[in-house]
Amino acid sequence: MTHGTHGTTDLMGALFVFMLASFIGLMAIQRVSRLLHTPLMSLTNAISAIAVVGAIIVASGAHQPWWVTALGLAAIFCSTTNIVSGFLITDRMLKMFKKREGGK
């Protein structure tokens, strides 16, 4: 929302967050069973639609050329498509994974 305040501290903080989040991601995902790799990919697809945050910020800006707003709106459209279809299809797939009845 604000800009022009990117000091070195912000930059370093952002890099730290990136590094830590990458390691958390690598470790969490290494544990995912191969069985679930397709749902995993559609889930992370929906998660990467977090770009919607940036899209809203760009689309909502006042005092800017109309076409910048239009780019933001188009980006909101793309991200929302991914959010809705990504989460829905992941859940639809996961519902199908069933264990053998009676455990064994």
Add this chain to the structure above:
Amino acid sequence: MNLESLVQLLYLAGTALFIMSLRWMSDPETARKGVLSGVAAMALAVAGTLAGVLATGGTHYLWILGAFVLGAAVGYPLAQVPLTAVPQRTALSHAFGGMAAGLVGTGKFFLYYGQRDAAALTPFIMVALVAEVLLGFLTLTGSLLAAGKLQEVKWIPQRPVTYPFQNVINLGLFSLALALGAALVLHPLAPWAPAAFGGVLVLSLAFGVLLILPIGGADMPTVISILNSYAGLSAVAMGFVLDNKLLITAGALDGSSGLILSIIMCKAMNRSFTNVLFGAFGQTQAQGAGAAAQAYKEDTVESAAQIMAQADLVVIVPGYGMAVAQAQHKVRELYDLLKKRGVNVKFAIHPVAGRMPGHMNVLLAEAEIPYDDLLEMDDINGDMPQADVALIIGANDVVNPAARTDKTSPIYGMPIIDADRARTVYAIKRSKNPGFAGIDNGLYFLDKTFMLFGDAKAVVGELGRHLSGEGH
């Protein structure tokens, strides 16, 4: 508490929920909780962002609402596609993800440029902007092309497209984009900067196409994973541009997921990233080691059914051919009939079977085959010598013994499912042509192998009919 802190707290909670979401995906028992947690995280993120822009004088709310509604209206049917079309859908949504990042980056650059905002366009922000646009737009066109190949759109070539100096041209264009990007980083407010930015944009779009043109179907699982990773990294770059830690975290989670999946896929094919991207698989090896002259040995479905009925252990090896023929429900019927006769039935799933990671598992789960019977390659190979029958349904390269024995084969060294170690092999195959990678398969010419030619769905259905009718 001021509003900015509230927004950040919402983002913080969202970040935690995203991490839990992935954590819960590790087990089929908790996976659906993971989806719920992801939805909650996304809701917090959107709510926080809207609250933030609302307080700082944002506008265009009706338009934004409209974009949300339109996105949901397109997204909903995209979630209802048949599961055989999931690889295309996934590629398409990578394209949407890349496009969103590219558009936001473009908007931000021209906004700052128009405002002559030198304080905003620091070298670091410019690096992030160029990365965002480059990754975003190459993901857009690359994924669209991949989706087109997967959907088998008529005017898109299925086989790898190669031409002389392909890699030189690709690398040249990429270097040009990087050079323009570097110039932008150094002089973001130069009069030529918008033109250079446009150049980066166009080159990224072109590079996405050129990168995917030489990729064949067998490499799709790897390429989809790499594109997944790019879409995540472009969100990370956006996070750096907007100084938004939630974007950085969620993007990094997506990026690392794509990275791990790509590594797993590459290992499963015994190839490196560079080899997948620049190797143009399946072009050079038209001639196998003299195997081409051999004749297939066919058998009737009837006798195949008889052999299977008398087996103790039948291992089914599914491949892309099962997906194409939508044969999973017929496979389930066969599975039930064999089980009823006391035959032990297992599925051997190769990591790169199909067109995306985990493709076979989802199709078989759709047919309600319990996931306890879906075994990974490493878990089933030890049991293969005890299997009375290996039934290959539309799989080819993942059971090709040349990977173990023939040093001249392009797939030499790739881990395979040892179907050739079963006592008898039945292979259902669409046609007598070699598989997607264009490599002859010695498995089909072994003494113990019998071919059942035809559409996988029809042949498996036929097998089921013989098994159910044989009891009298």
